[in-house]
Amino acid sequence: MKILTMARKLFFTVLAAALALWAYGAYSGEPQWQQWAMYLGNALALGGAYLVPTLTAALVGSPRLKLVAALNVLGGWLILPWIAAMMLALKRDDLASGS
Known part of the structure; x- marks a missing residue:
């Protein structure tokens, strides 16, 4: 169960980073940050489904x-x-x- 706890913490850390990148890109006028956040979010969603x-x-x-x-x-x-x-x-x- 220790591995599942570590995986859960890693998932939520990367999810928080993606949300922070999206918020920064959406509200600062830097579209490349928003684009990278979208790529990271897509990778998380597809990796999870995979x-x-x-x-x-x-x-x-x-x-x-x-x-x-x-x-x-x-x-x-x-x-x-x-x-x-x-x-x-x-x-x-x-x-x-x-x-």
Whole structure:
């Protein structure tokens, strides 16, 4: 859980920096700062969406976290591997035990 706490703090720090850059660019007449803030905000949003399967696997305590992370990082930019990683992250092994 220490890694998740560090990742959360890093995310909010970068988000605060993007907001500060946007505010500075929007109200000081410096459009390049606003443009860089928009790029940073887009990178945060897309990076977060890209890593949703890995973060989901970490949060639910999936035993396949390494497999999901590898599939997500190596092939997640394609739609089908991203969906496969998400399915592996959400797969419940306890439901598969025989009745």
